[in-house]
Amino acid sequence: MPQIQFMAFLDPRKKKCCCCDRTMMLTRKINFLDEEGRLVGDLELCSGCADTLAEVLNVGKEVVEKEWVFEQ
Template sequence: MFQVRFSYFARPRRGRCDCCDRQQTLEGKILLLEDTALIGDLILCAECAAAWGELLGQAREKVIQQ
């Protein structure tokens, strides 16, 4: 089964966001897992992390409703 997990940095750092490709303060990471194996990750700025969180939250609600 595939899973998506959010992780947040204890101290935000500067770098390039994997989603929007802008040089910004990076605040979070999305981990893509198959069972317990890590498939990939995305390092995200605050704006992209909020957008992904909202998208994944809506998808989770849709699955629960069905």
């Protein structure tokens, strides 16, 4: 299964964000790895885009609190 790794820069740099295309301080890098752990691609993101992407990726990992069964 492909993996996504979030990494923080020790020294943020001012460049264009790969997601929002604004020139901002880039604080995080995201690496995309294949099933064998080889690097497929990466993105350098500002903190806003990185936080949003991390939130979206964690949506599928939430614990189900109540399961509804509907009769058909």
